Amino acid sequence: MTDPQAAVVARDLRRTFTTRQGMFRQTHKTVEAVKGVSFEIAPGELFGLLGPNGAGKTTTIKMLITLLLPTSGSASVLGRDVVEDVREVRRRIGYVFGGDRGLYERLSGLDNLRYFSELYGVSPREQKQRIGELLELVGLTGREEEKVEGYSRGMRQRLHIARGLLHDPDVFFLDEPSIGIDPVGARELRATVAGLREQGKTVLLTTHYMFEADELCDRIAVIREGEIVAEGTPADLKGLVSAGRVLEVETYGVADAEVASVREVPGVRSAIVEERGQVQVLVVSVEPGAEVTQQVLARLGDTRVGRLSHREPTLEDAYVELVTGADA
Amino acid sequence: MSRLRQLWVCYRLQLKVMMFSPFEGFLQVFFPLMFATAALLVYRVNNDPEAMLYAGIGAAAMGIWTSQTTTAATLVQRERWAGTLELVVAAPTPFAFVVLPITFGMATLGLYSVVAVVLWDWWLFDLPLQVENWPGFVLSILMATFTIALFGFLLSVTVVRYRTAWAIGSALEYPGWLLCGFVVPLALLPGWVQPLSWARAPTWGVQAMRASAAGESPWFDLAMCAAVGLAYALLAAWLGNRLIDSARRHATLSLT
Ligand SMILES: Nc1ncnc2c1ncn2[C@@H]1O[C@H](COP(=O)(O)OP(=O)(O)OP(=O)(O)O)[C@@H](O)[C@H]1O
Ligand SMILES: [Mg+2]
Numbered sequence: 001m002t003d004p005q006a007a008v009v010a011r012d013l014r015r016t017f018t019t020r021q022g023m024f025r026q027t028h029k030t031v032e033a034v035k036g037v038s039f040e041i042a043p044g045e046l047f048g049l050l051g052p053n054g055a056g057k058t059t060t061i062k063m064l065i066t067l068l069l070p071t072s073g074s075a076s077v078l079g080r081d082v083v084e085d086v087r088e089v090r091r092r093i094g095y096v097f098g099g100d101r102g103l104y105e106r107l108s109g110l111d112n113l114r115y116f117s118e119l120y121g122v123s124p125r126e127q128k129q130r131i132g133e134l135l136e137l138v139g140l141t142g143r144e145e146e147k148v149e150g151y152s153r154g155m156r157q158r159l160h161i162a163r164g165l166l167h168d169p170d171v172f173f174l175d176e177p178s179i180g181i182d183p184v185g186a187r188e189l190r191a192t193v194a195g196l197r198e199q200g201k202t203v204l205l206t207t208h209y210m211f212e213a214d215e216l217c218d219r220i221a222v223i224r225e226g227e228i229v230a231e232g233t234p235a236d237l238k239g240l241v242s243a244g245r246v247l248e249v250e251t252y253g254v255a256d257a258e259v260a261s262v263r264e265v266p267g268v269r270s271a272i273v274e275e276r277g278q279v280q281v282l283v284v285s286v287e288p289g290a291e292v293t294q295q296v297l298a299r300l301g302d303t304r305v306g307r308l309s310h311r312e313p314t315l316e317d318a319y320v321e322l323v324t325g326a327d328a
Numbered sequence: 329m330s331r332l333r334q335l336w337v338c339y340r341l342q343l344k345v346m347m348f349s350p351f352e353g354f355l356q357v358f359f360p361l362m363f364a365t366a367a368l369l370v371y372r373v374n375n376d377p378e379a380m381l382y383a384g385i386g387a388a389a390m391g392i393w394t395s396q397t398t399t400a401a402t403l404v405q406r407e408r409w410a411g412t413l414e415l416v417v418a419a420p421t422p423f424a425f426v427v428l429p430i431t432f433g434m435a436t437l438g439l440y441s442v443v444a445v446v447l448w449d450w451w452l453f454d455l456p457l458q459v460e461n462w463p464g465f466v467l468s469i470l471m472a473t474f475t476i477a478l479f480g481f482l483l484s485v486t487v488v489r490y491r492t493a494w495a496i497g498s499a500l501e502y503p504g505w506l507l508c509g510f511v512v513p514l515a516l517l518p519g520w521v522q523p524l525s526w527a528r529a530p531t532w533g534v535q536a537m538r539a540s541a542a543g544e545s546p547w548f549d550l551a552m553c554a555a556v557g558l559a560y561a562l563l564a565a566w567l568g569n570r571l572i573d574s575a576r577r578h579a580t581l582s583l584t
Binding site: 017018065066067068069087090091095099101102103104105106107111114115116118119120121123124163 | 338341410414
């Protein structure tokens with residue numbers, strides 16, 4: 001059923017890691033990081049991979065960009081197999097990860113870009129213009145002669161993006177690009193990523209930030225413990241819960257047993273507790289048409305309760321429900 | 329053509345990375361100078377100018393050897409720590425062509441030590457270089473430096489699998505001095521280690537330097553040096569690819 005036109009195809013990808021522990025008596029431990037992940041990304045689509053820490057997002061991306069060999073399963077990018085056709089895949093993809101590593105600290109931003117232009121075989125004639133354009137795009141024009149050592153986190157991240165785009169890749173992989181960036185920087189970054197899609201590039205983005213995924217992605221896959229648990233447009237995912245409503249109850253010191261008993265109430269799909277300063281907010285996802293407020297309050301027993309409110313479910317609610325495994 | 333340009337640009341940028349810190353630049357000459365001084369002080373006791381020249385040339389080569397083995401062993405490791413190893417591997421350029429310019433950069437620093445040592449010997453010990461065959465001598469220095477750097481390249485891909493890579497580099501430093509006949513004539517070594525010396529490109533490089541200085545023909549030594557050096561390069565390129573494949577299998581490219 002594979003669409004031959006798809007930009008990225010993953011078929012039952014699996015990856016296990018074996019780690020060694022101990023100095024003298026070594027024991028081997030096997031971790032199944034990715035357990036049979038399949039998806040397709042159409043050309044020009046912005047696809048989000050969403051999941052909690054350790055879900056296997058980075059591992060999946062690294063298999064797609066040829067840095068890790070899959071334990072089993074297969075994947076292709078632009079019709080090229082990521083194990084067999086490594087050179088061609090590498091030539092046509094860009095890769096950027098979040099955080100501030102991966103740059104030559106002792107070189108200027110410009111020299112970093114020059115170095116990678118060479119490694120990507122960007123012709124000398126194009127190089128100068130391309131680097132100039134990219135510096136403009138990521139807003140580093142005028143700072144390019146400074147050593148990367150002195151760059152702020154945001155500047156490093158923007159330099160990374162420019163580096164990933166040097167060879168004008170058709171498919172762009174972004175692994176948590178907004179990590180550690182201030183809100184203004186993150187907004188600019190989202191604008192940059194949105195701009196890439198305008199240019200018709202295919203983008204695979206991983207993120208922890210729901211609004212980022214909601215704002216940017218055409219389609220999202222939620223991954224939990226190495227498996228995709230849901231896939232669809234942001235609206236589809238919201239739809240998984242939006243047929244219902246969300247009840248929020250401010251409490252002061254709600255006990256785990258009480259939360260568990262709230263989950264038992266008929267019509268309650270999930271219940272979690274969010275710390276918001278002094279109060280713990282009990283977030284209850286309710287099935288359509290169910291009226292559970294009285295019963296929920298009854299289950300809370302003597303717990304002191306503050307404000308009560310109803311709201312429409314957000315993508316974040318859908319996400320929390322999916323990754324906390326509240327599968328009923 | 330574009331490959332040559334790539335190597336040249338990457339070489340210049342890598343040299344920038346290496347030469348950035350004045351402190352390291354100082355170490356790069358300081359150790360070789362100390363070794364040269366010690367060697368010459370020992371040899372001066374005999375009051376034999378020929379032996380002095382022998383030691384002078386040997387000390388110069390020793391300088392490069394020392395700076396190369398210790399730093400080369402951590403060459404790939406440093407890229408890994410910086411998080412750039414993944415990125416250079418993810419680029420379409422074969423890994424050997426990524427490491428080669430770094431190796432050349434180190435050879436350049438080695439050359440800088442050699443020149444510093446020669447000038448130092450001259451200034452402190454009044455030991456002018458009496459060279460009969462200058463073109464041969466310069467070529468021999470270049471070859472020696474170059475093959476030591478290639479050895480560094482080989483070393484870096486061989487030992488990167490082990491976290492103790494740097495210790496292996498240091499451990500090679502002293503046996504290297506003996507095996508390559510830098511300050512002790514090879515003939516003094518027991519017969520069974522001689523084949524080991526022949527497998528060392530620097531041995532031939534240093535012999536070529538001495539032959540040129542003495543006005544003998546350096547060509548045989550140079551050819552041997554080039555052949556052994558080429559063998560290093562091929563072996564290292566092959567091991568480098570194996571290393572990357574293994575890293576992709578065992579997830580050891582990033583180690584974050
Ligand atoms: N090189 C490795 N060796 C051993 N285990 C690994 C390695 N890389 C990842 N893992 C394990 O694989 C699992 C998935 O990790 P991965 O980095 O893919 O998660 P992630 O979804 O990217 O998480 P995060 O949001 O924290 O970046 C984790 O349990 C992790 O410990
Ligand atoms: Mg990750």
